[in-house]
Amino acid sequence: MKFIFHIANKLFLSSQDHLLKTPLKQTHSTPMDELEAFKTYNIVIPLSLFGILIAFIIACGILILVGCVKRLHTVTHLLICNTSISSIFYCIVQSVNYIFLLFIKWEINDVSCRWRGYFGYMAVVAVVYSYLTQAISRFFISILSTRYPRISSFRTHFILILLQWFVVLLIPLPAILTDHIRHQPFSLCWVPRKFTLHVIYTIFAYYLIPALLIFAMHMYIYVCIKYPRYQVFILTRRHRTKRDLQVLYNIMILFAIYTLGAIPTVLYILTNVRFLYGMGIISVSFTVAIEKLVTLMLDRDIRNIIKLYFRRSMVQVRPIY
Numbered sequence: 001m002k003f004i005f006h007i008a009n010k011l012f013l014s015s016q017d018h019l020l021k022t023p024l025k026q027t028h029s030t031p032m033d034e035l036e037a038f039k040t041y042n043i044v045i046p047l048s049l050f051g052i053l054i055a056f057i058i059a060c061g062i063l064i065l066v067g068c069v070k071r072l073h074t075v076t077h078l079l080i081c082n083t084s085i086s087s088i089f090y091c092i093v094q095s096v097n098y099i100f101l102l103f104i105k106w107e108i109n110d111v112s113c114r115w116r117g118y119f120g121y122m123a124v125v126a127v128v129y130s131y132l133t134q135a136i137s138r139f140f141i142s143i144l145s146t147r148y149p150r151i152s153s154f155r156t157h158f159i160l161i162l163l164q165w166f167v168v169l170l171i172p173l174p175a176i177l178t179d180h181i182r183h184q185p186f187s188l189c190w191v192p193r194k195f196t197l198h199v200i201y202t203i204f205a206y207y208l209i210p211a212l213l214i215f216a217m218h219m220y221i222y223v224c225i226k227y228p229r230y231q232v233f234i235l236t237r238r239h240r241t242k243r244d245l246q247v248l249y250n251i252m253i254l255f256a257i258y259t260l261g262a263i264p265t266v267l268y269i270l271t272n273v274r275f276l277y278g279m280g281i282i283s284v285s286f287t288v289a290i291e292k293l294v295t296l297m298l299d300r301d302i303r304n305i306i307k308l309y310f311r312r313s314m315v316q317v318r319p320i321y
Contacts, residue, residue: 051285058292059084083130090123117189121172261287
């Protein structure tokens with residue numbers, strides 16, 4: 001860990017020599033603001049990269065595990081893989097944004113910055129809406145599947161995932177359709193707080209609306225499963241009820257992790273405290289990493305397969321006396 005911090009910090013400092021030779025276009029930022037931003041990113045980026053690295057490795061491991069083990073070829077694990085792909089996409093996009101911020105300082109084009117902002121917002125939306133897709137799937141399986149058996153099929157879920165990614169492409173479009181995102185030295189390409197309506201749109205469309213839908217669907221499913229007299233569509237078997245509740249708990253725990261990770265960013269938008277801005281960048285990256293770790297712990301099938309693998313490894317390396 002110290003090695004990663006040392007390398008990232010060294011690269012960051014060495015890249016400043018190029019900045020002195022690069023003409024910057026006129027902006028409203030002052031030298032004091034740029035110095036403060038420099039100090040912030042000098043700490044924030046190595047920490048964020050460490051979280052991104054952990055998240056990327058675990059997400060790739062989940063994809064490989066599910067792809068190689070036939071027992072994990074289920075609808076539930078298909079959706080877990082979809083969330084893992086969203087996490088990998090976030091890790092790649094955020095790393096590219098850091099590369100532009102640290103090493104490609106001569107790229108000061110507003111259009112290029114706008115596209116980086118679009119993909120940055122798209123990566124966040126992809127992760128959040130992947131949990132909305134899981135909530136819709138759980139509603140299909142727990143509530144509607146008895147009356148409509150095909151609704152729980154792989155084909156239905158592939159269509160659901162395709163629709164999710166179509167929505168993910170559409171929702172961040174204001175980032176490139178407006179000129180609100182412009183290049184600023186020592187700044188990531190995000191919508192500034194001064195564009196109030198755009199910021200409100202990002203809060204509602206990217207986070208608040210899907211979060212409320214996820215919470216509402218999970219509460220409805222919980223009531224239907226826990227209190228059968230309120231069920232309208234189905235009567236489930238006892239073992240399936242326990243299974244549905246367990247999956248429901250897992251999804252809610254994982255989404256709650258993302259919710260907590262977004263708190264520093266929301267507080268920064270409300271208060272404009274620079275410290276919260278840096279904390280928001282770090283918390284999101286570590287939230288993705290923690291969510292991947294918790295996924296391994298909560299999913300019983302994945303957990304058992306990993307345990308079995310390590311037990312076999314221990315047996316193979318055990319010395320013979």
